[in-house]
Amino acid sequence: xxxxxxxxxxxxxxxxxxxxxxxxxxxxxxxxxxxxxxxxxxxxxxxxxxxxxxxxxxxxxxxxxxxxxxxxxxxxxxxxxxxxxxxxxxxxxxxxxxxxxxxxxxxxxxxxxxxxxxxxxxxxxxxxxxxxxxxxxxxxxxxxxxxxxxxxxxxxxxxxxxxxxxxxxxxxxxxxxxxxxxxxxxxxxxxxxxxxxxxxxxxxxxxxxxxxxxxxxxxxxxxxxxxxxxxxxxxxxxxxxxxxxxxxxxxxxxxxxxxxxxxxxxxxxxxxxxxxxxxxxxxxxxxxxxxxxxxxxxxxxxxxxxxxxxxxxxxxxxxxxxxxxxxxxxxxxxxxxxxxxxxxxxxxxxxxxxx
Amino acid sequence: xxxxxxxxxxxxxxxxxxxxxxxxxxxxxxxxxxxxxxxxxxxxxxxxxxxxxxxxxxxxxxxxxxxxxxxxxxxxxxxxxxxxxxxxxxxxxxxxxxxxxxxxxxxxxxxxxxxxxxxxxxxxxxxxxxxxxxxxxxxxxxxxxxxxxxxxxxxxxxxxxxxxxxxxxxxxxxxxxxxxxxxxxxxxxxxxxxxxxxxxxxxxxxxxxxxxxxxxxxxxxxxxxxxxxxxxxxxxxxxxxxxxxxxxxxxxxxxxxxxxxxxxxxxxxxxxxxxxxxxxxxxxxxxxxxxxxxxxxxxxxxxxxxxxxxxxxxxxxxxxxxxxxxxxxxxxxxxxxxxxxxxxxxxxxxxxxxxxxxxxxxxxxxxxxxxx
Numbered sequence: 001x002x003x004x005x006x007x008x009x010x011x012x013x014x015x016x017x018x019x020x021x022x023x024x025x026x027x028x029x030x031x032x033x034x035x036x037x038x039x040x041x042x043x044x045x046x047x048x049x050x051x052x053x054x055x056x057x058x059x060x061x062x063x064x065x066x067x068x069x070x071x072x073x074x075x076x077x078x079x080x081x082x083x084x085x086x087x088x089x090x091x092x093x094x095x096x097x098x099x100x101x102x103x104x105x106x107x108x109x110x111x112x113x114x115x116x117x118x119x120x121x122x123x124x125x126x127x128x129x130x131x132x133x134x135x136x137x138x139x140x141x142x143x144x145x146x147x148x149x150x151x152x153x154x155x156x157x158x159x160x161x162x163x164x165x166x167x168x169x170x171x172x173x174x175x176x177x178x179x180x181x182x183x184x185x186x187x188x189x190x191x192x193x194x195x196x197x198x199x200x201x202x203x204x205x206x207x208x209x210x211x212x213x214x215x216x217x218x219x220x221x222x223x224x225x226x227x228x229x230x231x232x233x234x235x236x237x238x239x240x241x242x243x244x245x246x247x248x249x250x251x252x253x254x255x256x257x258x259x260x261x262x263x264x265x266x267x268x269x270x271x272x273x274x275x276x277x278x279x280x281x282x283x284x285x286x287x288x289x290x291x292x293x294x295x296x297x298x299x300x301x302x303x304x305x306x307x308x309x310x311x312x313x314x315x316x317x318x319x320x321x322x323x324x325x326x327x328x329x330x331x332x333x334x335x336x337x338x339x340x341x342x343x344x345x346x347x348x349x350x351x352x353x354x355x
Numbered sequence: 356x357x358x359x360x361x362x363x364x365x366x367x368x369x370x371x372x373x374x375x376x377x378x379x380x381x382x383x384x385x386x387x388x389x390x391x392x393x394x395x396x397x398x399x400x401x402x403x404x405x406x407x408x409x410x411x412x413x414x415x416x417x418x419x420x421x422x423x424x425x426x427x428x429x430x431x432x433x434x435x436x437x438x439x440x441x442x443x444x445x446x447x448x449x450x451x452x453x454x455x456x457x458x459x460x461x462x463x464x465x466x467x468x469x470x471x472x473x474x475x476x477x478x479x480x481x482x483x484x485x486x487x488x489x490x491x492x493x494x495x496x497x498x499x500x501x502x503x504x505x506x507x508x509x510x511x512x513x514x515x516x517x518x519x520x521x522x523x524x525x526x527x528x529x530x531x532x533x534x535x536x537x538x539x540x541x542x543x544x545x546x547x548x549x550x551x552x553x554x555x556x557x558x559x560x561x562x563x564x565x566x567x568x569x570x571x572x573x574x575x576x577x578x579x580x581x582x583x584x585x586x587x588x589x590x591x592x593x594x595x596x597x598x599x600x601x602x603x604x605x606x607x608x609x610x611x612x613x614x615x616x617x618x619x620x621x622x623x624x625x626x627x628x629x630x631x632x633x634x635x636x637x638x639x640x641x642x643x644x645x646x647x648x649x650x651x652x653x654x655x656x657x658x659x660x661x662x663x664x665x666x667x668x669x670x671x672x673x674x675x676x677x678x679x680x681x682x683x684x685x686x687x688x689x690x691x692x693x694x695x696x697x698x699x700x701x702x703x704x705x706x707x708x709x710x711x712x713x714x715x716x717x718x719x720x721x722x723x724x725x726x727x
Contacts, residue, residue: 283555285543285547285552288556
C-alpha cells in the first residue's frame with residue numbers, strides 16, 4: 001500500500017458520516033470528495049468533512065479525478081442505478097448503499113456493467129460486518145441451535161426525517177420494508193448461510209396515507225430448504241429495536257443490536273448462555289462504528305478492491321434482497337402468497353404495491 | 356450618528372431572542388432588525404413579528420438582500436461558515452458570527468480568507484471580550500506585564516437552566532430529533548479530525564464543550580494575559596451519565612514565560628454560576644466576575660486589589676447597565692459607520708480554535724498514556 005485509496009461519496013445524508021468516519025479510521029483510505037443534489041448541501045457537508053464538494057451536475061468530473069479510486073453511492077435510492085453506472089464508467093470500484101436499486105432490471109444492468117468494466121461492487125449491508133453477527137454465525141455453524149427451522153428479524157425505529165426523500169415514493173421506492181427490511185432480511189440470511197428464499201407466504205403493510213410509502217411491514221418468507229422467516233420492519237416505533245432470533249430444533253439464538261447494549265444469547269435445554277463477542281457497545285467512536293459494522297465493512301471492501309476479490313456482500317446480494325422484498329410488496333397488495341421468481345424486472349417496490 | 360443599520364438575522368434561537376434582539380432594540384438609534392430567518396417557520400414568524408422584521412425562509416436570500424446591511428449568524432455551529440462565506444460573497448457591510456466561529460480552525464480559516472479577500476469585516480461574537488469589566492481589566496493590567504499566576508473558571512449548567520428565566524422565548528413546536536443528531540455527528544467529525552477516531556464519546560462531548568463554552572474564555576485570556584507559550588497539561592473527566600455532557604470537567608494549564616494559567620470548565624446540572632478569572636502579578640491581583648448567563652442586562656465586575664500607603668485597596672469597577680452584548684453591537688456599529696478596526700476579527704479567532712484543538716489533543720493523548 002503506497003498511498004491511501006481515495007474515496008468519493010455520492011450523497012450527503014446521514015449515512016455519509018458513517019462512510020467518512022469509517023474511512024478516517026482506516027489508514028488505507030482517504031475521503032477526498034463528496035457530491036450532492038444541491039451545491040449548497042454538498043459544500044456544507046464537504047466543509048465539515050474537510051473534503052472537496054461538487055453537485056450531481058458535475059459528478060463525472062469528480063469521479064474522473066486521479067485521486068479517486070472508490071465511489072460510495074449513498075444518494076436517494078432512485079438515483080443509485082444512475083450513480084453506480086457513472087462510477088463504473090469512470091473505472092471505479094463501487095460501494096452501494098442498501099437497498100441497492102429500485103428494480104431488478106437495474107440490478108442486472110449494474111452487475112453486467114461491473115463485469116464488463118472489471119470493477120467490483122460492494123453491497124453496504126453494514127450489519128453483516130459486525131462482530132455480533134460474525135459471532136452469531138459462528139455459533140450457528142457450530143450447531144448451537146441445531147437444525148435451523150425459523151428466523152425472526154425485527155428492525156424498527158421512529159423513521160427518517162419527515163421532510164426527507166425517504167417519504168417520497170418516487171425517490172425511495174418503498175418505505176420501512178425496503179429500508180429496514182433490507183437490513184433485517186440480509187442479516188437474517190447471513191446468519192443461516194444465505195439459503196435461497198423462494199416464496200413470500202404473506203406480507204402485511206400499513207402505509208403513510210393512501211399512496212405513501214409503507215410505515216410498517218410484517219413479512220413471512222420460506223426458503224427452498226423449508227426454513228420459515230419473518231421480517232418485521234417499522235418506521236413508527238416509539239423505541240428503537242433491532243434483533244435476530246434463530247430458532248432451531250436444539251435451541252434459540254438471539255442477536256440483539258437495539259436497545260443497546262448489544263447482546264448475544266443462546267437458549268437450549270441446558271439453559272441460557274450469554275455469549276461474549278468482541279467490540280460490543282462501547283463509548284469510543286471507532287469501536288462504536290465497529291459495533292455497527294461500518295469499520296469492518298469499509299475495511300473488507302477496501303481489501304477486496306485491492307486484491308480484486310468479490311466482496312462477501314456483493315451486487316448479487318443486493319439484487320437478491322431487492323427481489324425478496326419486492327415480492328413482499330406484491331404479496332401485500334394481493335393478500336396472497338407470491339413466488340419470488342415471479343417479481344417483474346421493471347417495477348419498483350412501491351409500484352408493485354400500487355398494482 | 357445618523358445612519359440606522361439594517362440587521363438580518365440568520366438563526367432565531369434563544370440566544371437571538373433573549374440576547375441579540377433585546378440588545379438591538381436597546382440600540383434602536385443605531386440598528387433595526389430588517390429580516391430574520393430560521394429553519395422553524397413558527398419560530399421565524401414569531402420572532403419576525405415581534406421585532407417588525409420580514410421573515411425570509413431562505414437564509415441565502417436574506418443574506419443576498421440589498422436591504423440587509425449587517426448579518427448576524429446565530430445558527431447551529433456547523434452552519435456558521437456556510438453563511439459567513441455567503442455574507443462575504445454578498446459584500447455585506449459587516450458580519451457578526453456567534454461563537455464558536457466554526458467547529459474547528461480549518462473552517463474558521465476559510466471564513467478568514469473570504470473576509471480578507473472580500474474586505475467584509477467579519478467579527479466573532481465573544482461577549483466576554485466586550486464586557487466592560489474585561490476591558491477595564493485589560494487597561495489595568497497593561498500591555499506588557501508578566502503574569503505570575505492566572506485562574507480562569509467557568510462553572511455552568513445546561514442552557515435550559517437559564518433560558519427558562521428568559522421571558523417569552525419561543526421554541527419550535529415540532530419535535531424533530533434529527534437536527535440534534537446531525538449536530539452531534541458534526542462534532543464527532545470535528546473531534547475525530549482533531550484527535551483521530553480512537554477517542555471516546557466523552558472526548559467528543561468535551562470537544563463540544565471546549566468549542567462551545569471554553570471558547571468564551573480563550574479570547575479573553577489571550578487579550579488580557581497574552582498568548583500562552585504552550586499547554587503544560589490538559590485533562591478531561593467525565594463524571595456524569597454516559598453520552599451526556601453533564602458532569603464533564605476540563606482542566607488546562609497554559610504555560611507563560613514566567614507563570615502559568617489554570618483554566619477550568621465544569622459543566623454540571625446546577626443553576627448557580629461561577630464564571631470569571633483571577634490574574635496575579637507582583638503588586639496586583641485582578642478579579643473579573645461575569646453575571647449569570649442569558650441575562651441581557653446584568654453587569655460584570657472587575658476588582659483590582661493592590662497595596663497603597665501600607666493599605667490593601669480593593670477597587671471595584673462595574674457598569675450598572677452596560678453589558679458585553681451592548682458593547683459588542685456598539686462596536687459593530689463603529690466598525691461599519693466609523694471604520695473602527697474589529698476587536699474580535701475572524702482571522703484572530705482561528706487562533707482560539709487552534710487552542711481548542713490543542714487542548715483536546717493534549718487531553719486525549721494524556722488519556723492514551725502518551726505523556727510528553
